Amino acid sequence: MPASLESPEALIARLFPFFLLFDLSDGDPRIENAGDSVNEWLAGLVDRSAVDLFAIVRPHKRIVSTEALYASVGEVVFLEHIPTRRRLRGGILTWGTDRLMFVGSPLVTAEDKLENLELRLSDFAPHDATADIVIMAQFAKLQVRDIERQQLSIAQLAEDRAELDQTASTDPLTLLANRRALWAGWASVRRSRGEDATQTLLYIDVDGFKQINDEHGHHIGDEVLKILAERMRLGVKDRDMVGRLGGDEFVVLFDRLRPDRAAEVANRIQALLTAPVETSAGVVEISASMGLAHVQLGQELDEAIRDADTAMYRGRQRGRGSLTVFDPVMGKEREERRALTHDLRAALDSGEGFVPWFHPIVDVGTGTVMGFEALARWFHPTRGLVRPDIFIGVAEGAGLVDRLDGTILKQALACQSRWQEIQPGLTLHANLSGRSLSRATAPSIAAALDAAGVNARDVVIEVTESWFIDQHRVEILQAIADIGVGLQLDDFGTGYSSMTHLQAFPIDGLKIDRSFVSGIADNERDRSLVEATISMARSLHLDVVAEGVETEAVAESLNAMGCQWAQGYLYSRPVPADEAAALLGRSGLRSD
Amino acid sequence: MYGMVNRGIRDLVLAECGAEAWDGICERIGLSSTDFNDSTNYDDAVTYDLVGEVSNELGWTPEDVLIAFGRHWVLFTGREGWGGLFDMAGDDMRTFVEGLDALHARVQASMPRSRMPSFAVSDAGDGVLDVEYRSDRPGLGPMVVGLLGGLAEHFEESWTVEHLGRLDDGQGEHFRLHPSPVQDRVDAGIA
Numbered sequence: 112m113p114a115s116l117e118s119p120e121a122l123i124a125r126l127f128p129f130f131l132l133f134d135l136s137d138g139d140p141r142i143e144n145a146g147d148s149v150n151e152w153l154a155g156l157v158d159r160s161a162v163d164l165f166a167i168v169r170p171h172k173r174i175v176s177t178e179a180l181y182a183s184v185g186e187v188v189f190l191e192h193i194p195t196r197r198r199l200r201g202g203i204l205t206w207g208t209d210r211l212m213f214v215g216s217p218l219v220t221a222e223d224k225l226e227n228l229e230l231r232l233s234d235f236a237p238h239d240a241t242a243d244i245v246i247m248a249q250f251a252k253l254q255v256r257d258i259e260r261q262q263l264s265i266a267q268l269a270e271d272r273a274e275l276d277q278t279a280s281t282d283p284l285t286l287l288a289n290r291r292a293l294w295a296g297w298a299s300v301r302r303s304r305g306e307d308a309t310q311t312l313l314y315i316d317v318d319g320f321k322q323i324n325d326e327h328g329h330h331i332g333d334e335v336l337k338i339l340a341e342r343m344r345l346g347v348k349d350r351d352m353v354g355r356l357g358g359d360e361f362v363v364l365f366d367r368l369r370p371d372r373a374a375e376v377a378n379r380i381q382a383l384l385t386a387p388v389e390t391s392a393g394v395v396e397i398s399a400s401m402g403l404a405h406v407q408l409g410q411e412l413d414e415a416i417r418d419a420d421t422a423m424y425r426g427r428q429r430g431r432g433s434l435t436v437f438d439p440v441m442g443k444e445r446e447e448r449r450a451l452t453h454d455l456r457a458a459l460d461s462g463e464g465f466v467p468w469f470h471p472i473v474d475v476g477t478g479t480v481m482g483f484e485a486l487a488r489w490f491h492p493t494r495g496l497v498r499p500d501i502f503i504g505v506a507e508g509a510g511l512v513d514r515l516d517g518t519i520l521k522q523a524l525a526c527q528s529r530w531q532e533i534q535p536g537l538t539l540h541a542n543l544s545g546r547s548l549s550r551a552t553a554p555s556i557a558a559a560l561d562a563a564g565v566n567a568r569d570v571v572i573e574v575t576e577s578w579f580i581d582q583h584r585v586e587i588l589q590a591i592a593d594i595g596v597g598l599q600l601d602d603f604g605t606g607y608s609s610m611t612h613l614q615a616f617p618i619d620g621l622k623i624d625r626s627f628v629s630g631i632a633d634n635e636r637d638r639s640l641v642e643a644t645i646s647m648a649r650s651l652h653l654d655v656v657a658e659g660v661e662t663e664a665v666a667e668s669l670n671a672m673g674c675q676w677a678q679g680y681l682y683s684r685p686v687p688a689d690e691a692a693a694l695l696g697r698s699g700l701r702s703d
Numbered sequence: 704m705y706g707m708v709n710r711g712i713r714d715l716v717l718a719e720c721g722a723e724a725w726d727g728i729c730e731r732i733g734l735s736s737t738d739f740n741d742s743t744n745y746d747d748a749v750t751y752d753l754v755g756e757v758s759n760e761l762g763w764t765p766e767d768v769l770i771a772f773g774r775h776w777v778l779f780t781g782r783e784g785w786g787g788l789f790d791m792a793g794d795d796m797r798t799f800v801e802g803l804d805a806l807h808a809r810v811q812a813s814m815p816r817s818r819m820p821s822f823a824v825s826d827a828g829d830g831v832l833d834v835e836y837r838s839d840r841p842g843l844g845p846m847v848v849g850l851l852g853g854l855a856e857h858f859e860e861s862w863t864v865e866h867l868g869r870l871d872d873g874q875g876e877h878f879r880l881h882p883s884p885v886q887d888r889v890d891a892g893i894a
């Protein structure tokens with residue numbers, strides 16, 4: 112039906128599916144007609160009294176009465192359907208005489224769910240914005256969801272990022288800071304506190320960690336490191352940074368720790384670390400050497416670590432479990448050491464600089480040269496002669512002793528092979544540093560003998576006593592002895608070995624340390640000690656050499672005690688090869 | 704089109720073959736993000752590219768992708784967030800499709816940049832319904848097949864959707880909804 116032909120009521124009904132027509136002619140308002148939607152929604156409205164069904168809740172709460180309805184004309188009113196409590200919102204118009212018309216919509220707020228109101232979109236007139244409110248509310252929810260989803264993905268991103276940073280900055284084994292994080296931490300402290308501020312740094316190195324690994328395997332080593340890392344973390348404040356530099360090396364960057372408190376804190380950590388560590392392979396005893404350095408933030412972290420490391424190294428030389436504070440003097444020594452290490456390696460590479468000098472070993476009775484001990488000498492291109500105690504330490508620290516021992520042995524054997532033609536039976540004593548002895552030692556000695564054409568019988572290898580403590584090394588020594596060379600215990604008396612202990616080793620001689628020998632002429636205690644040593648050695652069929660013989664009196668005492676061989680300044684100082692050659696075959700040898 | 708449409712495609716791919724496939728699809732068509740905002744308007748090209756790439760990935764024809772997407776949208780994605788509207792739009796297939804324009808028009812009030820389609824329903828006799836779909840976007844006919852099919856499932860009514868091709872005026876596509884015999888419904892596992 113074209114709109115123009117519709118009855119006014121039909122038109123109203125189409126435009127306002129929620130209209131109510133009140134008939135007021137009878138005193139109490141009666142519902143004469145209602146829109147389809149409202150009639151269905153609220154069920155059974157038509158021809159009923161409005162008084163029982165509706166209340167006005169806005170603008171003022173009141174009972175529906177003719178009076179109240181008239182009073183509300185032209186205002187926005189909320190009608191509440193009493194049985195269902197559903198509400199309508201709209202306005203009241205006058206409709207002819209004795210009639211009023213309510214036109215409106217269900218009262219819907221954004222919180223309402225239209226579906227709960229059991230209404231359909233088609234219930235609403237096209238211009239009725241009520242449905243739009245619902246849709247807009249749903250759309251708003253959609254937008255909120257979008258935002259949440261974005262936030263979620265941003266949060267996820269941030270989390271991923273944090274995780275990435277974490278793995279990039281933690282040591283995977285111990286979960287301590289790794290190098291990268293330490294360096295970043297240093298830089299950020301420097302930024303916030305300035306280059307002039309000082310920082311305390313503790314360097315921690317587990318003593319004998321290599322042995323733990325060797326003895327129990329790497330997985331136990333790893334277990335130990337994890338536990339120690341945890342203890343370190345416990346020993347410091349949260350704001351201090353504990354990091355692992357690698358292997359068994361750790362560093363603690365203290366946050367504003369007063370230098371005078373540092374040692375106390377370091378000792379506390381030390382105490383935590385030295386408690387026995389329980390691993391799946393049993394309890395492992397641990398100690399750690401530590402170096403403390405108070406450094407300026409202006410320094411690079413590597414330098415700071417090096418200082419603390421230097422201190423640690425210094426302390427460790429005196430024994431395990433030490434705590435040493437860095438002193439600038441140590442820095443100078445370190446520089447010195449580094450330069451020497453460099454030069455020493457260069458000398459070994461070029462084969463120039465290291466030569467053997469020879470210290471005669473004489474028959475005490477006749478003063479005849481029976482052999483030589485080859486001693487390493489280093490002629491440094493700019494420093495001249497470097498003291499052996501210095502360069503041997505450097506070589507040991509740099510792991511170059513075996514090369515050093517090797518080059519000396521080789522040169523000395525070359526001399527030996529020439530000299531034996533002049534004096535058959537001459538023996539060559541060569542020193543091998545305990546640190547360089549390994550399974551590879553015996554084969555390399557054999558090869559050197561071969562190359563020089565020297566008979567093994569005419570060579571004695573001297574090994575320091577302190578090295579013998581370890582029973583595990585018997586095999587290595589046995590292998591050397593099996594070549595046929597003599598094995599002699601150097602510096603006898605300074606170490607821990609007892610005679611019975613010595614029986615376990617394949618040695619055939621010992622050299623009594625100079626510190627006992629020099630005193631025998633006038634010190635009763637030294638004399639009886641040396642005497643006892645000599646007689647015991649004799650009963651064990653060991654050759655004895657007394658070193659450090661400087662006076663005739665000492666030589667006479669030794670002779671009287673039955674000591675056959677001696678070495679010392681009384682006879683000669685160590686001399687270069689050409690001078691040594693001149694001593695061959697001489698008897699009654701005395702220094703000039 | 705608004706993101707909810709594209710997200711429907713995403714949900715379909717995720718359900719069919721997982722996140723990895725979806726990430727690959729997004730990468731190949733150069734999308735920086737693998738998710739869509741429902742309430743953001745995206746270029747139509749994104750939707751078309753997606754359909755093309757999903758078709759490559761799944762080895763389906765683009766038409767099949769659109770059909771599957773339409774069905775998936777009505778049954779899953781569209782219900783999410785718009786469930787209330789679904790329930791308000793009608794209790795049966797016919798009323799719902801008849802009311803689609805009103806629904807889209809209302810939705811458009813919230814999504815001012817959308818370009819909504821138009822649907823007209825008429826009786827073709829014997830319970831058969833003629834549906835005319837009009838849109839200024841080309842090629843989405845198969846999607847309507849899926850949407851109508853999904854609607855039938857939603858209302859648990861059994862209709863067979865027939866796509867008759869373009870309308871005479873060239874402004875859209877023509878469909879026919881056939882009430883399916885009960886046996887078909889049993890076969891389809893609906894009854």
Ligand code: HEM
Nearest residue numbers: 704705785788789810817818819820838839840843850851
């Ligand atoms: C709650 C239900 C629904 C909502 C909220 C809704 C909303 C939308 C929206 C936002 C668009 C995108 C338009 C643009 O971004 O430009 C759209 C497109 C479309 N809708 Fe719906 N829709 C609903 C239900 C349906 C149903 C049941 C059909 C079934 C036939 C349908 C058919 C279509 C089609 C074919 C399009 C593609 C646009 C085009 O052809 O141009 N919609 N709808």
